[in-house]
Amino acid sequence: MLTMPDKILTPEQRQQNLNAVRHIKKWLKQKEVTQDNVAEALGVTQVMISKWLNGHIALTVKQLLAIEKFLNLETGDLLLDPSLVKEKERYKHILSIAKKMDIKAIDAWIEIGRQLTEHK
Numbered sequence: 001m002l003t004m005p006d007k008i009l010t011p012e013q014r015q016q017n018l019n020a021v022r023h024i025k026k027w028l029k030q031k032e033v034t035q036d037n038v039a040e041a042l043g044v045t046q047v048m049i050s051k052w053l054n055g056h057i058a059l060t061v062k063q064l065l066a067i068e069k070f071l072n073l074e075t076g077d078l079l080l081d082p083s084l085v086k087e088k089e090r091y092k093h094i095l096s097i098a099k100k101m102d103i104k105a106i107d108a109w110i111e112i113g114r115q116l117t118e119h120k
Contacts, residue, residue, distance in 0.1 A: 009058065018055035023081050024067065025053055030082050031071050041070040 009017060028038070035049040042049075042063070051057040059067075068078045077085050098106055 009056065013058070014055045017058045020079065021053060021055065021059060024078060026082050027071055027073070027078060033071065038067060038070060042066050 028034070035046045035053070039046045039049045048057070052059050052063070064078055065075065068075060071078070073085075077088075080088075098109075101109065
C-alpha cells in the first residue's frame with residue numbers, strides 16, 4: 001500500500017505539482033482507466049488519487065513508478081504527453097532499422113527523407 005501523509009501545499013507548490021501531473025489524466029483517459037482502478041491497484045482510496053491529480057498532494061517518485069507500472073508504461077512516460085510517447089516509439093523503430101543498414105544506405109535514406117519533406 002502506498003501511503004503519504006496529507007500535507008498542505010502552498011499555492012506555488014500546488015501549481016508545481018499540477019504541472020508535474022498534468023499528463024496523468026490524459027494517460028488514464030487513453031488507457032480507459034478510472035481513478036477507482038488506479039486506487040484499487042495501488043491500495044489507496046479514490047479520494048487520494050483525486051488529491052494527487054488535482055495537485056492537492058504531491059506524488060512521490062515511488063507512487064509515480066507504481067502508476068506507470070499499473071498502466072504498463074516505461075519509466076518517465078507518465079510525465080510525457082501520450083502523443084509524445086508515440087513519437088518516441090517511432091524514433092526507436094527508425095533507430096532499429098538504421099542499425100541494420102550500412103552508412104551509404106543510411107545517407108540515401110536521409111536524402112530521400114529530406115527530399116520528401118521539401119516537397120510538402
